[in-house]
Amino acid sequence: MIKTLGTEDTLENAGLTDEEQQLFSNARPRAYEPYPIKAVEDFANWARANSLWILAFGTGCGAIELRPLMTARFDANRFGVAGRPTPRQSSVFIIGGYASVKTLKRIIRSYEQMQGPKFVIALGICPINGGMYFDSYNTVNRFDQYIPVDLYITGCMPRPEVLVAGIMELQNKIKAGRCDGANRYVENFDWYKANQKKVIKNWDMPDYNW
Amino acid sequence: MNELLERLQRHFDVNNINVLKPGMTTLKIGKDSAEILIRELRDREGYTHLNFITCIDYIEDGIFTLVYMLHNYDSKHTLGVHVDIDREHEEMTSIHTLWAQAWTYQRELREMYGINFPGSPRLDEDFCLEGWDQIPPMRREFDTRVFSEERFGHREGRHSEVPRVHMKMELYPKRGGDEE
Numbered sequence: 075m076i077k078t079l080g081t082e083d084t085l086e087n088a089g090l091t092d093e094e095q096q097l098f099s100n101a102r103p104r105a106y107e108p109y110p111i112k113a114v115e116d117f118a119n120w121a122r123a124n125s126l127w128i129l130a131f132g133t134g135c136g137a138i139e140l141r142p143l144m145t146a147r148f149d150a151n152r153f154g155v156a157g158r159p160t161p162r163q164s165s166v167f168i169i170g171g172y173a174s175v176k177t178l179k180r181i182i183r184s185y186e187q188m189q190g191p192k193f194v195i196a197l198g199i200c201p202i203n204g205g206m207y208f209d210s211y212n213t214v215n216r217f218d219q220y221i222p223v224d225l226y227i228t229g230c231m232p233r234p235e236v237l238v239a240g241i242m243e244l245q246n247k248i249k250a251g252r253c254d255g256a257n258r259y260v261e262n263f264d265w266y267k268a269n270q271k272k273v274i275k276n277w278d279m280p281d282y283n284w
Numbered sequence: 285m286n287e288l289l290e291r292l293q294r295h296f297d298v299n300n301i302n303v304l305k306p307g308m309t310t311l312k313i314g315k316d317s318a319e320i321l322i323r324e325l326r327d328r329e330g331y332t333h334l335n336f337i338t339c340i341d342y343i344e345d346g347i348f349t350l351v352y353m354l355h356n357y358d359s360k361h362t363l364g365v366h367v368d369i370d371r372e373h374e375e376m377t378s379i380h381t382l383w384a385q386a387w388t389y390q391r392e393l394r395e396m397y398g399i400n401f402p403g404s405p406r407l408d409e410d411f412c413l414e415g416w417d418q419i420p421p422m423r424r425e426f427d428t429r430v431f432s433e434e435r436f437g438h439r440e441g442r443h444s445e446v447p448r449v450h451m452k453m454e455l456y457p458k459r460g461g462d463e464e
């Protein structure tokens with residue numbers, strides 16, 4: 075059984091039943107603390123930048139652009155990019171286009187299950203401002219209100235070339251130590267959670283999916 | 285084809301027969317005899333395949349038109365059966381006994397239009413919209429734009445045009461978008 079913490083500084087997990095409360099952790103997420111020696115942190119960032127493992131979760135129409143990325147023509151493997159089947163093994167989440175409310179719930183769940191350090195690329199125009207679905211009843215317009223985004227690639231649809239350029243840009247950002255999306259999520263956790271619960275009405279999962 | 289329609293007209297009150305193109309015909313039938321007609325088409329006339337069920341919202345006339353699209357593999361003919369139902373009492377006989385896959389369509393219509401199909405399995409479970417708390421979104425009185433602005437908000441600086449107004453300005457710039 076998971077150790078439940080004291081009432082101060084824990085999550086309510088109000089969406090769970092009493093029985094489920096015992097099964098899920100109610101601890102808050104913790105921010106990533108860099109190594110005290112800068113050279114070590116830089117080395118770690120270099121290593122992270124060159125082994126970007128992408129979560130194979132096609133969240134929208136942009137997911138179709140991820141397939142040619144792995145083929146011989148674009149060959150994302152030369153950047154250390156590989157597809158991974160589970161959130162636990164991956165470090166990059168590519169939001170492939172529009173996110174409907176039903177998908178957003180799964181995105182949050184997968185994103186929180188990813189182990190840090192983790193990075194989010196928002197692909198296409200839809201996560202930025204809604205794109206052609208700006209007046210849809212089921213598509214979120216500003217994706218960064220729900221999940222912190224490290225890099226935007228705009229276009230409808232962006233071609234794999236742009237995706238390769240975006241991956242190189244993400245590597246530069248990681249090497250420079252400027253990809254702090256996961257820490258922003260932890261620091262503004264209550265704000266993100268309030269935004270998420272505003273659109274997801276049937277919240278039946280833990281507040282943080284460890 | 286004409287023989288089929290003659291046979292149908294002998295037994296059923298079908299009207300508004302409309303040949304859309306070779307190989308595709310639509311007809312209209314009253315709500316009460318629709319299920320019997322569809323059963324007849326499936327069992328006797330060889331329309332063994334259900335392409336889809338969909339719905340059209342004629343809010344001006346106060347009706348929903350349900351469209352049952354059936355296909356005959358032998359004659360390679362597609363037949364659309366249109367059924368008008370009242371918008372206020374949106375209820376229709378379930379045909380999940382004829383084709384098992386029909387209950388998925390009916391579940392979708394229940395969620396998107398609020399149409400009730402008594403006896404259809406898992407009808408009230410969430411399908412695409414989880415935790416939906418408004419009127420069904422494909423009904424035309426539902427203003428999706430207002431809802432989107434309230435629920436999701438808009439990013440500052442986004443510029444969007446109403447297509448109709450924008451095209452008028454493009455076509456008649458000298459008259460300030462005036463059609464007349």
